Amino acid sequence: MADRAVSESGRARPRAAMAPWLERLVLSEYLVFYLTAVYFLIVWPIVPQIASLSSLYNMATDLLPLLVVAIGQTFVLIVAGIDLSVTSIIALASVVGASVMTADGGYLAGSPFAVPAGIVTFLAVGGLVGWFNGWCCTRLGMPPIIVTLVGLMFLSGVAIWYTTGHTETSSIAGLPRSFVVIGQGRAHGVPHALWVALAVGIAAHLLLRHTVFGRWLFAIGINRKAAEVSGVPVDKAILWAFVISGVCAAISSILYTGRLETGTPVMGERILLDIIAAVVIGGTSLSGGKGKIVWTLGGVLFLVVIDTSLKLLGMSLFVVFAVKGAVILFAAIIDAMRQRIVQRG
Amino acid sequence: MTGGRRVALMALKNAPAIAFAVVLVVFALLSDRFLTVANFTNIVTQASHVAIMAIGMTFVLLTAGIDLSVGAVMYVCVAVLALLFGDLPVLVAFPLVALLGLALGAVNGFFVVQLRGLHPFIITLATLFILRGIALWMTDTRMVFVAEPIMSLGRTSYLGVPWAIWMFAGVFLSAWIVLRQTPFGRQIYAVGQDPAAAAKAGIDVPRVLFAVYCICGLCAALGGLVSIAQVAAASSTFGFQKEFPVIAAAVLGGTSLFGGRGGVVGTIFGAILIQTVENGLVMTNANPYLYPLVTSAIIFFAVLVDSQRSRILDAMNRRKIRVE
Numbered sequence: 001m002a003d004r005a006v007s008e009s010g011r012a013r014p015r016a017a018m019a020p021w022l023e024r025l026v027l028s029e030y031l032v033f034y035l036t037a038v039y040f041l042i043v044w045p046i047v048p049q050i051a052s053l054s055s056l057y058n059m060a061t062d063l064l065p066l067l068v069v070a071i072g073q074t075f076v077l078i079v080a081g082i083d084l085s086v087t088s089i090i091a092l093a094s095v096v097g098a099s100v101m102t103a104d105g106g107y108l109a110g111s112p113f114a115v116p117a118g119i120v121t122f123l124a125v126g127g128l129v130g131w132f133n134g135w136c137c138t139r140l141g142m143p144p145i146i147v148t149l150v151g152l153m154f155l156s157g158v159a160i161w162y163t164t165g166h167t168e169t170s171s172i173a174g175l176p177r178s179f180v181v182i183g184q185g186r187a188h189g190v191p192h193a194l195w196v197a198l199a200v201g202i203a204a205h206l207l208l209r210h211t212v213f214g215r216w217l218f219a220i221g222i223n224r225k226a227a228e229v230s231g232v233p234v235d236k237a238i239l240w241a242f243v244i245s246g247v248c249a250a251i252s253s254i255l256y257t258g259r260l261e262t263g264t265p266v267m268g269e270r271i272l273l274d275i276i277a278a279v280v281i282g283g284t285s286l287s288g289g290k291g292k293i294v295w296t297l298g299g300v301l302f303l304v305v306i307d308t309s310l311k312l313l314g315m316s317l318f319v320v321f322a323v324k325g326a327v328i329l330f331a332a333i334i335d336a337m338r339q340r341i342v343q344r345g
Numbered sequence: 346m347t348g349g350r351r352v353a354l355m356a357l358k359n360a361p362a363i364a365f366a367v368v369l370v371v372f373a374l375l376s377d378r379f380l381t382v383a384n385f386t387n388i389v390t391q392a393s394h395v396a397i398m399a400i401g402m403t404f405v406l407l408t409a410g411i412d413l414s415v416g417a418v419m420y421v422c423v424a425v426l427a428l429l430f431g432d433l434p435v436l437v438a439f440p441l442v443a444l445l446g447l448a449l450g451a452v453n454g455f456f457v458v459q460l461r462g463l464h465p466f467i468i469t470l471a472t473l474f475i476l477r478g479i480a481l482w483m484t485d486t487r488m489v490f491v492a493e494p495i496m497s498l499g500r501t502s503y504l505g506v507p508w509a510i511w512m513f514a515g516v517f518l519s520a521w522i523v524l525r526q527t528p529f530g531r532q533i534y535a536v537g538q539d540p541a542a543a544a545k546a547g548i549d550v551p552r553v554l555f556a557v558y559c560i561c562g563l564c565a566a567l568g569g570l571v572s573i574a575q576v577a578a579a580s581s582t583f584g585f586q587k588e589f590p591v592i593a594a595a596v597l598g599g600t601s602l603f604g605g606r607g608g609v610v611g612t613i614f615g616a617i618l619i620q621t622v623e624n625g626l627v628m629t630n631a632n633p634y635l636y637p638l639v640t641s642a643i644i645f646f647a648v649l650v651d652s653q654r655s656r657i658l659d660a661m662n663r664r665k666i667r668v669e
Contacts, residue, residue, distance in 0.1 A: 150644050154638055154645070156637065316482075321478030325474025326474075326475060328474065336459075
């Protein structure tokens with residue numbers, strides 16, 4: 001078997017073997033962290049202000065909400081699904097949650113329960129949408145990409161329509177101070193959002209690596225039929241993966257909404273492909289069965305560092321687009337190289 | 346099989362056609378201007394660019410692939426047409442733009458073939474960003490305009506049929522012939538159903554995969570040409586997220602995302618159905634905020650019915666095996 005693999009790949013690609021250090025680097029699961037560090041060190045002399053405190057702080061505030069939603073996406077990708085509806089969940093949760101709390105005509109304006117109820121509303125919207133996505137993909141047997149693509153279109157329509165019912169302007173402002181502070185406040189220089197993201201990250205890591213549920217997810221992603229035969233409650237596990245993705249999107253929406261101090265239906269509209277790109281650059285496979293929260297952190301970090309550096313370099317929109325595309329393609333090529341090396345044994 | 350079950354199966358088999366009929370009846374009852382020839386010409390004209398692109402997408406979906414870059418290809422082609430080929434006669438400029446689309450599709454195809462084992466989703470996501478970046482750089486994120494001969498093309502008709510519909514019909518017929526009447530078409534279905542088995546049967550799988558992405562790029566360019574002739578100007582959001590309605594049209598028409606099942610006849614129905622719904626909503630003076638809700642709900646139900654059909658067919662096959 002091994003011999004055949006060698007001869008086959010040898011015939012297909014008659015090329016010299018890679019240097020061992022390069023091979024080890026390519027195979028390293030933390031490659032994206034090394035790349036981020038190398039990139040940072042290259043850019044540092046060109047734009048010294050990238051290492052300034054305010055720039056690092058900005059990068060952190062850009063990174064945290066993106067990280068939270070990307071963590072949710074990781075769960076769905078591990079079971080070989082995909083959740084394209086996350087940005088619409090962010091938008092819908094933002095406007096529905098804001099409509100509960102807002103001082104101008106909110107359902108609970110002025111009540112001491114406004115903020116807790118608002119937060120529960122965010123989470124409920126995310127959880128319900130995630131549950132519906134999961135239900136369609138399991139009980140109804142629909143393909144996740146189409147279910148969540150329709151969710152993306154439908155929910156963004158609902159978010160806009162909901163907003164028109166609550167305000168004359170395009171967004172819902174007047175949010176209570178104690179809510180806004182979650183997204184933009186900081187204590188001793190540490191943003192509150194960091195604690196939120198840290199809690200989500202640690203919980204997600206523990207769930208994936210140290211619980212039976214986590215094992216189920218990987219088993220389903222590697223071979224769904226085999227998992228089913230071995231007694232894994234496949235449908236239930238996939239359903240929960242989508243619920244987690246929805247709730248993570250809602251938490252990310254809380255952070256974004258706090259930062260903007262308004263609930264707006266176009267929130268997150270343009271970050272959908274960034275979210276999926278970040279998770280995949282980290283090394284999580286689109287075909288399921290492979291993924292880690294730390295990898296997702298690496299992918300998000302990489303994208304944010306590149307974004308920030310290009311902005312500081314004064315690059316225009318087109319360069320940002322093209323570089324992002326090149327980075328994704330690069331990650332794809334690295335992944336393909338890895339598979340070849342592994343196959344060659 | 347009981348009679349009731351057979352009727353249910355018939356209904357499931359022709360779900361897109363039934364959905365289409367229901368939509369027609371509902372809007373015809375709601376608006377007396379809806380069911381007219383002029384309005385239908387209008388619908389098909391407006392649907393033509395999405396339909397042309399969705400035909401290309403169908404080829405890719407049949408091999409169990411996906412192409413997210415169609416909107417970006419469309420934008421690059423139109424930007425090149427407006428900025429570089431502005432002075433060329435239409436008969437020279439259009440084939441050049443079509444060739445450019447083919448070449449951009451070939452780039453996708455090259456990477457899909459070279460990076461086998463990696464989902465085309467991620468490759469075409471990358472080319473989406475790169476091509477959109479290139480187009481934004483070319484246009485400097487400003488509005489671009491096409492020359493008068495192209496604009497007037499948008500208003501021309503032959504034999505009373507608008508130019509866009511001729512283009513649409515031409516692309517559809519060629520695609521239908523390729524898929525249904527040629528060995529290459531059968532190879533596409535074979536690769537989509539089981540690439541390993543197709544390779545064993547002697548099909549050059551990489552060549553087929555490369556070709557379908559070229560076709561998809563070509564169709565994206567043609568869709569861009571049809572669209573720009575109608576609107577005459579392209580802003581920096583031209584073709585942005587166009588991949589979503591294009592994929593939706595193909596899937597609505599019954600093409601499976603898992604490859605090997607579907608065809609271009611369903612796809613054009615899908616594209617026209619989406620446009621018919623939007624047109625009907627305008628005709629009945631519906632709240633504009635409801636448009637995306639109604640359109641996406643219809644796509645949802647079409648896919649729901651499609652997936653239930655596959656399940657019922659699977660269940661029936663299983664029972665047969667047990668009886669034997």
